[in-house]
Amino acid sequence: GAVVSQHPSWVICKSGTSVKIECRSLDFQATTMFWYRQFPKQSLMLMATSNEGSKATYEQGVEKDKFLINHASLTLSTLTVTSAHPEDSSFYICSARESTVMNTEAFFGQGTRLTVV
């Protein structure tokens, strides 16, 4: 079945540094990918919708300059957390649907645990 690969699975970084998370659709093309954030014992919160070749669409309250999204190809989207602070520590998850196919499920990456110290 279709697979979405997310890397890294975990990362620890110092406060003030930037961290890049990659999301790849391995065997299908995804014009649109989605980035979620999940705090402990909470649901997935949509941060932004990543569109190949154009600017991402951010949800209300999500800082565009802090969470930079680049979707340069049909199989890769990246999320960069800039100038990370401890409050950015969270579980980040990407998702993709095969946009050109109807009746398709959404596939999720395995998530990235970000810890900012």
Place this chain on the structure above:
Amino acid sequence: GENVEQHPSTLSVQEGDSAVIKCTYSDSASNYFPWYKQELGKGPQLIIDIRSNVGEKKDQRIAVTLNKTAKHFSLHITETQPEDSAVYFCAASTESGYSTLTFGKGTMLLVSP
């Protein structure tokens, strides 16, 4: 926008019992309703989904029912096993590849041996 309510937030059952999780949605345009299982430290995994043209779907021990008139859908797990213990999320969306999923708040299922 869409709003998805999920109940209960926690559910404890004995091994072999059945478990039922219920969700309601608000947007009548939604026509795709997946259920995800999330284990600790992992991304959600699709376990079953249902589309608005059917009222019930079954896959071995797992079944989902949908009532479009009432705007609610339910997950049924029979003969539960300890490995079913996880957090389960329901979601709703339209079927377009460009549409986002709106998630419920999740149900932590604990199956005791």
